[in-house]
Amino acid sequence: MTEPAYAAEILDEEEEDRRQASGAQPPRGSKAQPPPEEFEDEDPYTGPPWLKDVPGHSQSVLGVGLVAFSLVLSILPFFPSVGVLGTLLSLVGCVALVARELRRDGNAPGWVDSVPLVLMRPEIPAAFTLLLLALSVRLLSGFNLLFPIWAAGTALIAVEQYKLVIAEPDGVARDFDLRSLLRFPRVVALAGVAVCVVALFLSWGKVMADGSALPDNAPVPGGVRSVPAELRVIPTTRPSDDSLYSAGGGVASRSGWDLPLSELPLLALLSLLVLAALRTDVERPAFLRWVPVGAVSVSLLWALAGVKLAVGPIAFLLGLGAVGFHAVRHALGRDEPAEYLPPEDDPYDPDQDLETEPDSGYRG
Numbered sequence: 430m431t432e433p434a435y436a437a438e439i440l441d442e443e444e445e446d447r448r449q450a451s452g453a454q455p456p457r458g459s460k461a462q463p464p465p466e467e468f469e470d471e472d473p474y475t476g477p478p479w480l481k482d483v484p485g486h487s488q489s490v491l492g493v494g495l496v497a498f499s500l501v502l503s504i505l506p507f508f509p510s511v512g513v514l515g516t517l518l519s520l521v522g523c524v525a526l527v528a529r530e531l532r533r534d535g536n537a538p539g540w541v542d543s544v545p546l547v548l549m550r551p552e553i554p555a556a557f558t559l560l561l562l563a564l565s566v567r568l569l570s571g572f573n574l575l576f577p578i579w580a581a582g583t584a585l586i587a588v589e590q591y592k593l594v595i596a597e598p599d600g601v602a603r604d605f606d607l608r609s610l611l612r613f614p615r616v617v618a619l620a621g622v623a624v625c626v627v628a629l630f631l632s633w634g635k636v637m638a639d640g641s642a643l644p645d646n647a648p649v650p651g652g653v654r655s656v657p658a659e660l661r662v663i664p665t666t667r668p669s670d671d672s673l674y675s676a677g678g679g680v681a682s683r684s685g686w687d688l689p690l691s692e693l694p695l696l697a698l699l700s701l702l703v704l705a706a707l708r709t710d711v712e713r714p715a716f717l718r719w720v721p722v723g724a725v726s727v728s729l730l731w732a733l734a735g736v737k738l739a740v741g742p743i744a745f746l747l748g749l750g751a752v753g754f755h756a757v758r759h760a761l762g763r764d765e766p767a768e769y770l771p772p773e774d775d776p777y778d779p780d781q782d783l784e785t786e787p788d789s790g791y792r793g
Contacts, residue, residue: 488586508573512690515564525721526554552594561582562587567772604707618700621748623748624745627748704717722756722759
């Protein structure tokens, strides 16, 4: 009792014993009071720290944010774009995926209830992931700062959705057989689609430096009698240090991606491969057998609208011919690989019954 500190500890212990016996809480600020976090009822977050403040703690939601940021940047003139069709489909996929992730987390806000239930099916995030991968090829047409942001968002979405809706036992991957694309005749369609995609990176004609098309009535060198004399070009020596002539006179080459709606044939041909990889035992509506023909027709009309005498259109039409071969066989029901076809029934042979008939022992 001679030391104040020792006496204070004894008094606090006696007061704590009386309080525990009565069931009262210790006063705030006393030494016997536990830290405030011990009274919290909330479950602490145990996931990755970089997802702590993300809605739903989902990396797919973070990936959607990066994709949406890329779509906003694509409005600026010095950034590439995924096209009008690609932008609209990406926005719908972003809304559907965020709503699905928030509902799966259990903390969905009110606007999630207004999203149609058909967009909550597992096929939607799988198709959205495939769409983002396809549009990533579209952004590879030139060096740009938008592609790394888009690729990062696509990778975050693809990694998580592959585990959730694609590769799980009940995932959508059970309805597809990708190895069937490597067998005849489906391998012809796969090769044709690959040629068409490569052709979109090749030259599809010439345009002016400002992006406008070359005029059909451009001046031609003199010597052509059909051109009036006042429009004939006077032969002159071009200076070697003139940037206009060294750059090709303001004429630039354009690829297939520079044409309007260039993402349309890409998505159409990709849907054709998806249907080709679908297993035979999966139920499907009857009109799906004509979808490959429609995809080839749409791609052909798009190519003919911007066709020029260049290597790109020629290669695209050659690849489209191979894809059309598969589309016609698919419409006729002849596109299955040989190992997937049912065995043909052997023709009836009457002598076979006599050979296999058991001997009765009768010798007549």
